[in-house]
Amino acid sequence: MNIQELVLDIKDHIKNILKDLGYFDENINITLEVPKGKSNGDYSTNVAMQYARIARKSPRVIADEIVNKVKSEDHFIEKIEIAGPGFINFYIKSSFITNVIKDINILKDNFGNHDLGQGEFYNIEFVSANPTGLLHIGHARGAAAGDSLCRILSKAGYKVEKEFYVNDAGNQIKNLAASIQARYRELFDLEATMPEDGYFGKEIIETAKDIKKLHNDKFIHEDGFEFFRQYGVDSLLNELKKDLKDFGVDFDVWFSEKSLYDQDLVNKTVKYLIDNDYTYEFEGAVWLKTSEYSDEKDRVIIKTDKTFTYVTPDIAYHKNKLDRGYTKLIDILGGDHHGYIPRLKAAIEMVGGNSDTLEVELLQMVKVLQDGIEVKMSKRSGKAITIRDLVDEVGPDPIRYFFAMRSLNTHMDLDLDLAIRQTNENPVYYVQYAHARICSIFRQAVEKGFNLDTFTTEFSTLTSEKTLELVSKLSEYPNAIKVAATQRAPHKLTNYINSLASSFHSFYNDEHVITENAQNTNERLALLNATKIVLKDALSLVGVSAPEKM
RNA sequence: GUUUCGGUAGCUCAGUAGGAUAGAGCAAUGGCCUUCUAAGCCAUCGGUCGGGGGUUCGAAUCCCUCCCGGAAUGCCA
Structure with a gap:
């Protein structure tokens, strides 16, 4: 018998005693917890207080009744005390407690394993950064939190698949291609204007230089847009994979948004939604009736210019995930996406899923401080603290630990000077x-x-x-x-x-x-x-x- | 305005299916290396748990209300 089994045993025992005493109530959970101070025993329960109302006796009297029945029987228990308003404190024999040493030395890294997730198959999507630049510190939080959560779930006996959704289609990728094109032209001292929503990071300039090295001035004389798009996505995605790998984060599935289009899944999903009367046309756009599912208003899925909004392929994507047979989909998103959840859940119901299958964990923003002042990141200037910089300076361990230390939905400050310092x-x-x-x-x-x-x-x-x-x-x-x-x-x-x-x-x-x-x-x-x-x-x-x- | 996440020690954060004197790290102060690594240990200092009501044996935790900060509120992604 190990300590966990002993705890269950004691709980069971108390339950039987409560039945004998005629107090037992299904609705009250018997909990045995480790008290804060050692002076309150190894384990403690508050059942006597919880039953005060039902038994109509003072907690201490009930505790006394319970303890009198327990006392004689369990030889693993050193002593039992009643304390405070009616806590029952159990002291376990030290010879029993030390058994765990033996268990651990036998089980080794299997110690602590559970089979909590029997029959479950979790898909966990996190980071999912656009391949339009290097990963920054906000992504690092997502990567650290998501990866740790996956490892913990595996340890607890869940079957887990880690997934990264690659936004390699749509507007942002056009902007990427246009940005690379502009940077490329600059290398030849030609007139070039960066797009309004372009990407200004220095890695884009590097990408342009790489292209020049490979193809010289070829794309000055012919249209290189498609080439820039493909080359940009490929090379930035590779950078991103490398950074994540150096950060100790691997994914099982890299899911391409573009592949949804290649398989015509987006059109199929849209057609399904229209055919099943989940949409209507208004002012030249097609709207999804998400407000019928507790979203605050309906959402456009086909814009006036006939292109899709962000949510449209994302519905197809989640439909695809549902079809792959997971029992739970966990999306780890930035806190700024919280308004996005109701429409996604609504869409999941529409395509035949259960919205409870989707669980969204929100990560609040990281405020970065340097020399005591906030460092504002800006897409426009390309200014950002990248994962690569951090990993190069101190290695992945301090950063991963630091992010793992914070609960997911807390706003947090990261003092860069401190994070980089290799001190206690x-x-x-x-x-x-x-x-x-x-x-x-x-x-x-x-x-x-x-x-x-x-x-x-x-x-x-x-x-x-x-x-x-x-x-x-x-x-x-x-x-x-x-x-x-x-x-x-x-x-x-x-x-x-x-x-x-x-x-x-x-x-x-x-x-x-x-x-x-x-x-x-x-x-x-x-x-x-x-x-x-x-x-x-x-x-x-x-x-x-x-x-x-x- | 609405939605949402926060407000706990000087700083960064734990603790919230109500429980015993509210915790940790850092910072500050004072001790501990002729003995297995001092990136360590021990001690001290430090809090009207944002404010005010309520619920009850008991509230940081639940309810109401107000105040302060972040985020969202796009036919952006």
Whole structure:
């Protein structure tokens, strides 16, 4: 029996006792949680307070009745106390708690796995930046959050596919081609005007230079628009893929918007919507009746000039995703798209899907500070802090950790000077350092002849407060995974990692691991190995490395 | 105006299917390296949880109202 099973066991036990006492109510959940302070036991429940009204007795009396029935039976429990207004606090025997060390050393990086997602198949779309420039810091947040969430969901037992929607059709791509064309002409000192909504980043100039290198002045004499379009999309998409890869983010599917047109799926979807009376014509445009599905108003899907709006191919795209058989579609979008959600959900209902299948996670904007003042990004000037700059300066780890630390829908400030500084002001080093310290101890243990191939499974000397705190922190890992996965909250995992590292550092400072006492040393090495496994696994879920030396 | 996300320590942020003295990191102050990495540990300082009402044994958390900031409110994407 492990600690999770014990918790379930206790809950079950309490439930039976409540039935015996004649209080039980289906509607009240029995919860057993880890209290904040150790002085309130290893686990605690507030059932007595919840049942006060039903039983019409004071919480403490109920607690007393419950405790009297529990007491005699469970041999894993050290003691039970009633505290405060009526909390029942359970203290678990330390010999039972240390079992988790054995479990971890056997399961290794499978420790903390769940099968929560049985039968589920999630599609998670994130970043989906237009291939019209380099990825900037806002995209980095999306990439870090999305990738971490996917890894956590996989760990929790969900089948997950990561998808990037490539907007390689439509207006922005025309602007890209026109921008490249203008930059290309500039290279020959010819008159050139950048389009009003053009892309002014220096990577566009680089692209033009590349084209000049390959084809010289060929496109001065003939129309190169189509070439510029294709070449621009291809090369910028490659840059984008490279940057994401260097950031530790891989996608399973790169879905091309253009492919929707190539397969005629956009027209088919539009025809379907029209044929099924979901549209009407008004002032020369075709409108979709999304207001019938709790959107605030109807939306144009075919403009007066007969071209589509952004949502039109996106409906076809989501229809396509539905057809691919996922049980859940998660879109991770920037907070500025929140108004877009109702129309998308409406459209999903219209094409025969269930709008609950789509779940949108919004990421609020990142405010970037440099020298204490806000750095405004501007498409017009091409001024932006790119992922590439950041990764080149400090590597992916600090940035990924930093973004993973924040809950998705919080507005956040990023102090660039601080992010780039490689000091302890950056929390990722604190965690990585814990891992490196363990590795360092192991190196010395090997020198002194300790065996690190197998670890002891008997623990009799692990009794100090710091030790047990570290052990019980380890046993919380599976729950941390579960919470992070089901609440779509990678930051709950980094909170856990941080507190695990903290427990370790505190333990490390208090107690020497390698001593003359062989048994004691072996037990501690087993504990450290378990800690190392969990640290490394947890860090891998946020895409951060676990260095052996620092 | 409406929708939406925020307002918690000097700063950056946790904590919200109501629970025990509201937490962490950084910053500040004071200690700890002849012993496994001081990117560490320990301690201190620091908060009318934006304001005001309400709901109840109990509210940062739920309800109402007001104030302040971001975003959206396109036949842009």
